Every structure is written in structure tokens, then in C-alpha cells.
Amino acid sequence: MRLIRHDATGPALIEVGGSTVAVCQCGLSRNKPFCDGTHAKTRDEEPGKTYVYDADHNRVIVEDMFPTPGKKFVHKP
Numbered sequence: 821m822r823l824i825r826h827d828a829t830g831p832a833l834i835e836v837g838g839s840t841v842a843v844c845q846c847g848l849s850r851n852k853p854f855c856d857g858t859h860a861k862t863r864d865e866e867p868g869k870t871y872v873y874d875a876d877h878n879r880v881i882v883e884d885m886f887p888t889p890g891k892k893f894v895h896k897p
């Protein structure tokens with residue numbers, strides 16, 4: 821298991837051969853590197869909070885897991 825930080829809540833749109841390709845930047849797509857629309861689950865994330873998703877893309881933890889420097893870690897089970 822690894823945790824990888826993703827802050828983007830939508831894809832990068834890249835022009836390839838005259839077509840626009842949406843590349844996942846949120847980390848949740850099941851069709852990487854392409855966006856599959858799952859980033860919609862990130863739309864209500866609040867700045868300053870850390871969100872963790874399980875393999876089924878269910879949000880399982882919402883807490884201040886990675887506080888900004890100088891801010892104390894807060895665990896809220």
C-alpha cells in the first residue's frame with residue numbers, strides 16, 4: 821500500500837493527433853492514464869483536509885492526516 825498525494829479534482833486535457841484526450845490527475849480513475857469521470861467524487865473536498873479512498877473509491881477517512889507545518893495532527897475516528 822502507498823499513499824500518493826493528488827490535489828487535482830479534474831483531468832488534464834491534452835491535444836493528441838487532432839483529438840482532445842482527458843488524462844487523470846485525481847488518481848481515482850480505473851482506466852489510467854485516462855480520466856473516467858470518477859474525479860466527480862472529489863468535488864466536495866474541502867481545502868486543508870485530507871481525504872482517503874478505498875479500492876472501491878469509497879471515502880473512508882476525512883481528517884487532518886497531513887497537517888501543514890506547525891499545525892498539530894488531529895485524529896478523528
Ligand code: FES
Nearest residue numbers: 831844846855859
Ligand atoms: S481526473 Fe481522475 S478520473 Fe477524471
